[in-house]
Amino acid sequence: MAKRQLVLEDGTVFIGEGFGSERVTTGEIVFNTGMTGYQEVITDPSYYGQIVMMTYPLVGNYGINRDDFETVTPFIHGFIVKEVCDTPSNFRNEESLDHFLKAHDIPGIQGIDTRKLTKIIQKHGTMKAIIADLEPVAEELAEKVRNIVLPTDQVEKTSTIKPYVVPGRGQRIVMVDLGAKHGILRELTKRNCHITVVPHDYSAEAILRLKPDGIMLTNGPGNPKDVLVAIEMIKQVLGKNPIFGIGLGHQLLALACGADTEKMKFGHRGASHPVKDIKNSKSYLTSQNHSYVVREASLETTDLELTQISLNDNTVEGISHKLYPAFSVQYQPEASPGPEDTNYLFDEFLNMIKKNQVKNEEEAYA
Structure with missing residues (x-):
């Protein structure tokens, strides 16, 4: 060599x-x-x-x-x-x-x-x-x-160009591809979801026209503040459908709700990062890959609440919305590679969808 x-x-x-x-x-x-x-x-x-x-x-x-x-x-x-x-x-x-x-x-x-x-x-x-x-x-x-200028169009380069469908008989999920890993599709298809994968710049109107039961915001590369079109879309669909964000999707949900993000010194990348769930006081090992993080202090002026933190440096690892059915995590619950401790989050997402459907039915017959 x-x-x-x-x-x-x-x-x-x-x-x-x-x-x-x-x-x-x-x-x-x-x-x-x-x-x-x-x-x-x-x-x-x-x-x-x-x-x-x-x-x-x-x-x-x-x-x-x-x-x-x-x-x-x-x-x-x-x-x-x-x-x-x-x-x-x-x-x-x-x-x-x-x-x-x-x-x-x-x-x-x-x-x-x-x-x-x-x-x-x-x-x-x-x-x-x-x-x-x-x-x-x-x-x-x-x-x-x-003198090299780092790119700002990473999401555009990795997202799908056209929508496509992965058929299933279960809940209808619109997956916004921000640079998605196949692991997310594997977890959703394992649960028999009907998945429509759409590009990162798909409009809120076009997404809602698909009549989804829930919306998945995937992982992806780059600075979340460069993905303005997705932030605007999230603002418009928030409260109309349950939302689950992963990685970049987590950061974009935070920005759409008025929180802030910042670049880390060297990021989190590996297969055994410990995370603590604040609500149930349980800890999990997670797979992570991110350079940016949601600023905890910025959550105070929003309708978001902190749900999970990193046990290594206390950075934000999970948030949920206080008013609407929406939550997100910074790490990769689909693993690939890494521990599968947090696969249950996909089940929580589907349970959130079912509760939202029951609520909508009760309101319709009220």
């Missing part, structure tokens, strides 16, 4: 070996602490435009299989590991990680000190980076990286 370099915007240089695509790539560098689940991480649309580093030292040991994809097309810009396994061994393995990244033109670099890189990001925060050959001077690359 050819030698390549990873250069951070602060001028820090790491020399390693390239794998995957040989092209030059730039992006925001982030780290994921999961021990497994690299295939789901690579294919999670929420990582759009980012260079992802896995902190676990050996990656690729069980290869790539047909079942663990979270989207058809991976959107990451680069992949960093301590060591990539060239000889994966697993009964589901169909190709190596290196072969998969080559097929999707995603550059990777291995053999660098990932512990040192993690500490740099924890100390200085998320920063821009570049993976390139050894020929360019590192100082020139660092200057180039500093």
Whole structure:
């Protein structure tokens, strides 16, 4: 494997070996602490435009299989590991990680000190980076990286272009695709829901015309304040249908209700983040991937209430509306990868829908 370099915007240089695509790539560098689940991480649309580093030292040991994809097309810009396994061994393995990244033109670099890189990001925060050959001077690359303007259209790039239907005989759910993972569809279809997936910029009028029993706001990449069209849509459907938001959908629900969001120093990314439910005093292990968070103080002037917090840093992990049937969580209850402790939230969503239907029927006959 050819030698390549990873250069951070602060001028820090790491020399390693390239794998995957040989092209030059730039992006925001982030780290994921999961021990497994690299295939789901690579294919999670929420990582759009980012260079992802896995902190676990050996990656690729069980290869790539047909079942663990979270989207058809991976959107990451680069992949960093301590060591990539060239000889994966697993009964589901169909190709190596290196072969998969080559097929999707995603550059990777291995053999660098990932512990040192993690500490740099924890100390200085998320920063821009570049993976390139050894020929360019590192100082020139660092200057180039500093001048890069990060994209603001991540949701547009990862959302579906046209609506489509996943048939079912149960509750009719409109799923607003903000960069959705397949795991959300799996959980809804498991519960026999009839799902209509619509683009991120679908209007409130068009959504309500579909006569949904409930509305799902999915995960997705980027700054929630860049998705103004979705915020306006949520304002118009709030109170007319039960709403369940996940990840970016959670942040957008908060913004639509008058709360605020902010970017974290280096975010939450991994498969075992502890979260506490304030109402039932229970704690859960969750899968997380987010750079932005809802500001707890901003909830005070809204009709939202805090329902769950992170046990690592006390940041907001869950909210619910005091007047309308709407709630959301920052983490990924569909897991993929990670613990499935919070799958029950999909059942709570469907129970909320049933209660709302009963209420509407009682009001109609009153």
